Amino acid sequence: MKLVKFTKKGIYCIPGKFYLDPWLPVDYAVISHGHADHARWGMKHYLCQTDSKAILKHRIGPDISIESLPYNVQKSINGVSVSFHPAGHVIGSAQIRLEYKGFVVVFTGDYKVKDDHLTIPFEPIKCHEFITESTFGLPIYNWLSEAEIQQQMHDWVKLNKAHNRTSVFIGYSLGKAQRIMKLMEGVDQLFVHSAIHNLNNAIERSGIQLPESTLLEYDFKKEVLQNKIVILPPALLGSRLLKKIPNAATAICSGWMQIRGNRRWKAVDAGFAVSDHADWNGLLSAVKATEAEKVYVTHGSQATFSKYLNEIGIESYEVKTEYGIEEEEKEDSKTIKTETE
Amino acid sequence: MKHFSDLISSIEITNKTNAKIDALVDYFSTASDKDKLWVITLFTGKRPPRPVKTALMRQWCMEITGYPEWLFLESYSNVGDLAETIALMLPDPTHHIEKSLDEWMKELKKLTSKADEEKKQYVLNAWSGLQMQERFIFNKLIGGSFRIGVSKKTLVNALAKYSGIDANQLMHSIIGNWDMGSISFDELLQGEHINYDNSKPYPFCLAYALEKELQDLGHPKDWQVEYKWDGIRGQIVKRNDEIFIWSRGEELVTSQFPELVEAMEVFDDDFVIDGEILALKDNAVLLFNDLQKRLNRKTISKKLLEEVPIGFYVYDLMEWNGEDIREKPMSFRRDLLERLFSLEKRAPHTVLSEIIEFDEWNDLNDIREKAREFNSEGLMLKQKNSPYHTGRKKGDWWKWKVEPLTIDAVMIYAQKGSGRRSSKYTDYTFAVKTDDGLVTVAKAYSGLTDKEISEITRFVNKNAIEKFGPVRTVKPELVFEIAFEGIAFSNRHKSGVALRFPRISRWRKDKPVDEIDTIEDVKKLITDPS
Numbered sequence: 001m002k003l004v005k006f007t008k009k010g011i012y013c014i015p016g017k018f019y020l021d022p023w024l025p026v027d028y029a030v031i032s033h034g035h036a037d038h039a040r041w042g043m044k045h046y047l048c049q050t051d052s053k054a055i056l057k058h059r060i061g062p063d064i065s066i067e068s069l070p071y072n073v074q075k076s077i078n079g080v081s082v083s084f085h086p087a088g089h090v091i092g093s094a095q096i097r098l099e100y101k102g103f104v105v106v107f108t109g110d111y112k113v114k115d116d117h118l119t120i121p122f123e124p125i126k127c128h129e130f131i132t133e134s135t136f137g138l139p140i141y142n143w144l145s146e147a148e149i150q151q152q153m154h155d156w157v158k159l160n161k162a163h164n165r166t167s168v169f170i171g172y173s174l175g176k177a178q179r180i181m182k183l184m185e186g187v188d189q190l191f192v193h194s195a196i197h198n199l200n201n202a203i204e205r206s207g208i209q210l211p212e213s214t215l216l217e218y219d220f221k222k223e224v225l226q227n228k229i230v231i232l233p234p235a236l237l238g239s240r241l242l243k244k245i246p247n248a249a250t251a252i253c254s255g256w257m258q259i260r261g262n263r264r265w266k267a268v269d270a271g272f273a274v275s276d277h278a279d280w281n282g283l284l285s286a287v288k289a290t291e292a293e294k295v296y297v298t299h300g301s302q303a304t305f306s307k308y309l310n311e312i313g314i315e316s317y318e319v320k321t322e323y324g325i326e327e328e329e330k331e332d333s334k335t336i337k338t339e340t341e
Numbered sequence: 342m343k344h345f346s347d348l349i350s351s352i353e354i355t356n357k358t359n360a361k362i363d364a365l366v367d368y369f370s371t372a373s374d375k376d377k378l379w380v381i382t383l384f385t386g387k388r389p390p391r392p393v394k395t396a397l398m399r400q401w402c403m404e405i406t407g408y409p410e411w412l413f414l415e416s417y418s419n420v421g422d423l424a425e426t427i428a429l430m431l432p433d434p435t436h437h438i439e440k441s442l443d444e445w446m447k448e449l450k451k452l453t454s455k456a457d458e459e460k461k462q463y464v465l466n467a468w469s470g471l472q473m474q475e476r477f478i479f480n481k482l483i484g485g486s487f488r489i490g491v492s493k494k495t496l497v498n499a500l501a502k503y504s505g506i507d508a509n510q511l512m513h514s515i516i517g518n519w520d521m522g523s524i525s526f527d528e529l530l531q532g533e534h535i536n537y538d539n540s541k542p543y544p545f546c547l548a549y550a551l552e553k554e555l556q557d558l559g560h561p562k563d564w565q566v567e568y569k570w571d572g573i574r575g576q577i578v579k580r581n582d583e584i585f586i587w588s589r590g591e592e593l594v595t596s597q598f599p600e601l602v603e604a605m606e607v608f609d610d611d612f613v614i615d616g617e618i619l620a621l622k623d624n625a626v627l628l629f630n631d632l633q634k635r636l637n638r639k640t641i642s643k644k645l646l647e648e649v650p651i652g653f654y655v656y657d658l659m660e661w662n663g664e665d666i667r668e669k670p671m672s673f674r675r676d677l678l679e680r681l682f683s684l685e686k687r688a689p690h691t692v693l694s695e696i697i698e699f700d701e702w703n704d705l706n707d708i709r710e711k712a713r714e715f716n717s718e719g720l721m722l723k724q725k726n727s728p729y730h731t732g733r734k735k736g737d738w739w740k741w742k743v744e745p746l747t748i749d750a751v752m753i754y755a756q757k758g759s760g761r762r763s764s765k766y767t768d769y770t771f772a773v774k775t776d777d778g779l780v781t782v783a784k785a786y787s788g789l790t791d792k793e794i795s796e797i798t799r800f801v802n803k804n805a806i807e808k809f810g811p812v813r814t815v816k817p818e819l820v821f822e823i824a825f826e827g828i829a830f831s832n833r834h835k836s837g838v839a840l841r842f843p844r845i846s847r848w849r850k851d852k853p854v855d856e857i858d859t860i861e862d863v864k865k866l867i868t869d870p871s
Binding site for chain 2 (some may be wrong): 140268
């Protein structure tokens with residue numbers, strides 16, 4: 001059975017006549033989550049998970065034609081039953097399950113198997129064909145537990161305070177920023193950049209409670225930040241705003257920070273491998289749990305990961321998509337520019 | 342090892358030298374005497390021999406993880422460091438071992454003579470008892486270079502800040518002869534094993550790039566003009582039968598150039614001279630690339646000594662038989678220097694920097710243009726009355742470099758860098774047009790900003806042909822201006838030409854591929870010296 005095909009515009013559901021996370025304008029787009037490389041501008045109609053609705057409207061435009069479904073609720077489109085299931089990536093992120101005449105395909109979008117105590121945790125779904133991301137599809141990427149990484153970050157903040165420094169965390173505004181807020185909850189007052197603040201508002205409109213944070217005013221008083229915690233999106237690395245923060249010690253929070261070369265490349269004061277993606281073992285366990293007959297591997301280390309899956313006896317193919325590892329750089333530089341200028 | 346591990350974590354992350362120094366000072370203020378001595382040993386490259394071969398460590402890691410070799414290699418090419426790759430791939434530790442740096446180093450030393458099976462048991466036990474970062478450091482302690490962005494100079498500056506002792510003296514102390522076990526940390530710092538009076542260097546006198554017309558410098562007769570060389574600026578200190586070679590960066594590099602030490606031994610006089618360390622074969626100056634083969638090696642093989650012989654071009658004399666003559670005029674110092682290094686008495690491996698004769702300023706234009714032909718990078722203009730200044734002072738010494746040659750070429754291969762650059766494609770191969778396609782003319786890896794490198798990396802990721810391994814063939818689309826210092830015909834290269842010192846001068850986003858240079862254009866740049 002051929003339920004989906006990979007086209008120039010995106011992943012297409014043949015009988016359903018709709019696309020999953022398309023990168024070119026189409027009539028009907030089913031969206032896994034709100035990151036810019038998955039939820040793009042220009043679709044005639046959007047369908048997403050309930051918690052993503054406000055985020056999409058905030059990011060793409062208030063007037064888009066959009067419909068939403070809660071997790072685990074089925075909707076029939078041209079005879080294909082579509083449902084969203086928790087992907088644990090960012091708030092509102094979903095795996096998209098398609099069922100047609102008893103044949104099931106699951107598309108992950110982006111996902112994380114570890115519970116971050118903020119997003120609804122990833123749920124494995126049995127299927128015939130599984131379309132998985134592979135952002136961190138190399139065995140060098142294995143994350144520390146949430147408690148361990150939290151301890152490291154707390155220790156770093158403590159050290160900064162001892163040296164009279166302000167701790168600045170860098171993380172993209174949808175997902176990572178809220179994650180950092182959760183990890184730092186109760187440590188000290190959290191200041192967030194307006195791009196993050198606006199997204200927080202959009203998220204809270206869906207009824208989700210986030211840790212308390214303060215908007216970093218455009219003309220903030222330096223003294224107010226002394227020894228406190230600030231969260232900024234990646235586009236502000238090297239910005240005047242960052243330079244204005246007194247005695248700032250800067251840390252990037254990203255899975256790429258697992259590698260020393262990357263930490264040193266960024267030339268910041270610290271790097272924490274806090275990722276919203278599945279690590280190597282996470283990807284493997286997710287694939288195995290689906291019991292899928294065929295696995296399609298998208299963006300990331302697709303060549304390596306699918307070759308390895310084939311070697312361990314799981315039929316796998318790599319797929320070229322326009323989703324990318326650049327969400328941290330790309331989406332934020334776009335949103336920030338419009339919001340600060 | 343946690344203490345040492347924390348030290349490494351905090352110095353490797355930052356590229357602010359002061360932050361590194363602070364971390365080292367913190368460490369020196371709290372660590373045990375022996376551990377501190379080990380830190381000095383490790384950071385000055387005085388490492389004991391490697392007890393376990395890398396091939397074995399790789400093999401054991403694959404055994405434990407069950408990953409095929411291609412996956413291991415793919416991971417390695419993404420990390421760029423073997424010790425780190427292994428540390429990242431191994432499963433979570435099952436227990437925790439805490440030992441001091443001194444204990445680890447002693448155990449590793451004993452391991453050298455053991456059988457492979459015993460080594461394996463020891464290493465595997467350590468791997469399962471250490472956290473990721475500690476494991477990485479353990480692997481580094483076993484072997485490989487301990488390069489984490491701390492130069493000898495940084496280490497010395499930290500020791501100076503910690504102890505209040507003069508940095509150059511400390512440089513001599515840590516480079517000097519000492520053994521673990523026979524000296525305490527404080528004794529080492531105090532320099533009880535050395536005589537600093539014999540090695541003490543002078544600050545180098547530095548020149549600015551020429552920023553005015555030659556005519557405005559005054560009368561040509563008041564100026565001494567020499568060729569400028571692109572090697573390592575060095576200072577040779579010879580006092581009381583001891584010989585020291587200092588580099589511009591105030592590092593002691595004596596042991597790297599044994600032939601220079603030998604050459605200095607023939608002199609009866611004591612002196613301090615300034616000059617350039619160059620690769621010098623059959624009286625011709627070789628490229629800096631050749632000289633680089635000689636640098637930062639633990640041992641220098643006989644083969645290397647023959648392949649890349651070293652010469653010292655002598656520029657100036659600062660001290661003669663105990664007398665500091667830096668305030669005397671240049672002409673005076675030069676006379677003395679000529680007497681010392683007169684042709685008759687010339688020691689091997691030393692060359693007195695030639696003074697260029699000229700009558701009018703305009704004569705120099707031609708001379709400068711031709712400098713490239715024998716690997717000189719231009720001219721030095723020095724006021725004959727000038728003292729040997731401390732540091733950089735405008736007006737008396739000028740450097741007047743040749744303009745680089747440039748071509749426009751297209752990128753055809755990209756390769757990942759190592760260390761800090763391991764996640765990005767930073768090393769590129771460039772080609773120019775031929776009648777029926779493209780031919781490689783140069784490899785270059787410097788000259789771009791981090792932002793440009795990130796942009797190229799995205800392009801490579803999107804447009805590469807290969808999926809595995811470190812090298813990527815890319816669509817010939819990105820055009821760059823390549824600058825270089827010289828060009829010659831070469832049988833060793835398919836293109837028939839060899840460029841000297843190629844580097845990227847700018848990214849020509851404005852230029853389409855069909856407008857790049859042809860190999861014929863490139864060959865036209867070769868000026869026949871005859």
